[in-house]
Amino acid sequence: MTKLTIPNDALCVADYQRLAKKCLPHPIFEYVYGGGGDEFTMQRNRDAFDKLAIWPRVLNDVTHGTTSTTVLGATWRTPMMLAPVAFQTMAHEQGEWATAEAASALEVGMMTSTLSSRSLESISKKITSPKWFQLYWQIDRTFNIALVRRAEKAGYSALVVTVDSAIHGIRNRAQRAGFVLPEGVEAVNLTDRPPLPSKAFTPDQSIVFQGMMSEAPTWEDITWLIQQTSLPVIIKGILHPSDALKAKAIGAKGVVISNHGGRTLDCVPSAIDVLPAIREQVGNDFVVLMDGGIQRGTDVFKALALGANAVLIGRPQLYALAVAGAVGVAHMLRILREELEVTMALAGTARVQDITTASLYYPH
Numbered sequence: 079m080t081k082l083t084i085p086n087d088a089l090c091v092a093d094y095q096r097l098a099k100k101c102l103p104h105p106i107f108e109y110v111y112g113g114g115g116d117e118f119t120m121q122r123n124r125d126a127f128d129k130l131a132i133w134p135r136v137l138n139d140v141t142h143g144t145t146s147t148t149v150l151g152a153t154w155r156t157p158m159m160l161a162p163v164a165f166q167t168m169a170h171e172q173g174e175w176a177t178a179e180a181a182s183a184l185e186v187g188m189m190t191s192t193l194s195s196r197s198l199e200s201i202s203k204k205i206t207s208p209k210w211f212q213l214y215w216q217i218d219r220t221f222n223i224a225l226v227r228r229a230e231k232a233g234y235s236a237l238v239v240t241v242d243s244a245i246h247g248i249r250n251r252a253q254r255a256g257f258v259l260p261e262g263v264e265a266v267n268l269t270d271r272p273p274l275p276s277k278a279f280t281p282d283q284s285i286v287f288q289g290m291m292s293e294a295p296t297w298e299d300i301t302w303l304i305q306q307t308s309l310p311v312i313i314k315g316i317l318h319p320s321d322a323l324k325a326k327a328i329g330a331k332g333v334v335i336s337n338h339g340g341r342t343l344d345c346v347p348s349a350i351d352v353l354p355a356i357r358e359q360v361g362n363d364f365v366v367l368m369d370g371g372i373q374r375g376t377d378v379f380k381a382l383a384l385g386a387n388a389v390l391i392g393r394p395q396l397y398a399l400a401v402a403g404a405v406g407v408a409h410m411l412r413i414l415r416e417e418l419e420v421t422m423a424l425a426g427t428a429r430v431q432d433i434t435t436a437s438l439y440y441p442h
């Protein structure tokens with residue numbers, strides 16, 4: 079196994095992105111980095127954070143300060159979790175195993191993707207922090223249940239159902255770079271999936287509506303799924319307050335506000351922009367997580383101020399994994415935690431619950 083160390087110039091998340099560009103094959107970097115369409119949403123994810131300002135309070139005693147928080151009844155060391163990210167052996171030979179070790183070392187939770195390149199059971203064994211399983215709906219209901227039962231048996235404590243990517247985005251950047259999954263990288267959790275029924279289309283039918291979307295889940299499917307498991311179900315990929323409310327009404331225990339890192343439909347809002355409206359709609363007792371564009375502890379702080387219980391970290395885990403394996407991911411997570419601590423200390427907020435909308439400044 080290659081021995082990887084932390085480069086001296088890896089000081090923040092953006093450094094890991096810069097360094098990953100040098101060490102990943104070009105098509106893989108472009109696939110990981112890129113978004114859908116013209117990448118307007120991907121850019122908006124960053125712009126929306128940048129335009130928010132933190133309004134610091136001075137001289138508060140923060141010596142009892144802590145980043146710990148409670149999500150779904152569990153104590154988290156930091157209000158952060160690793161987002162589900164597929165095919166991690168693309169970035170490092172250990173893939174999800176290395177990420178799981180890093181998450182555990184930093185006491186950060188991890189969402190294991192359906193499209194992991196390691197088995198969900200073997201990843202679970204390496205996670206000692208909160209672990210949730212992310213489900214991509216499969217057309218065969220029985221196969222969904224088989225995956226859910228495996229996740230339950232493997233000790234995952236929640237199920238995250240991603241609903242925003244029934245069709246992959248139109249990823250021109252990855253296409254231009256000629257991205258294909260490298261040989262040997264595969265969705266090992268789906269190897270015994272029943273073959274998809276072959277379809278013939280008449281000239282007046284569409285491969286989108288009558289093809290791909292005929293395999294996509296509906297509210298009825300997700301309601302059914304929630305009834306099949308004792309695990310709390312979180313719906314990932316919500317942007318509209320009415321959909322968040324609907325998720326709550328069908329029995330979901332939370333939502334992840336997300337545009338998939340700008341990788342699916344382009345021209346949609348950033349998660350941070352819609353967060354206040356969603357929080358207002360679902361009330362304070364419902365779990366609201368968000369992701370998209372988080373690169374700094376100040377970003378985590380801004381999301382908490384606008385009502386998120388915690389945030390998810392997507393691409394940075396693959397960048398750090400590519401640069402320095404498990405050590406890199408652990409280092410990246412420590413950077414984010416320490417940046418959040420610095421932000422909280424200098425903003426005069428000792429505890430996560432002290433961070434509120436009053437912690438942000440809006441110019442008149």
Ligand SMILES: Cc1cc2nc3c(=O)[nH]c(=O)nc-3n(C[C@H](O)[C@H](O)[C@H](O)COP(=O)(O)O)c2cc1C
Nearest residue numbers: 161162163164191240338339369370371391392393
């Ligand atoms: C390479 C890559 C693979 C991803 N795979 C999944 C996945 O398997 N399941 C899922 O729900 N989301 C997936 N996502 C989306 C992330 O979970 C997350 O929503 C997004 O990356 C957050 O934005 P950020 O990368 O700016 O932090 C993936 C994202 C990337 C970049």
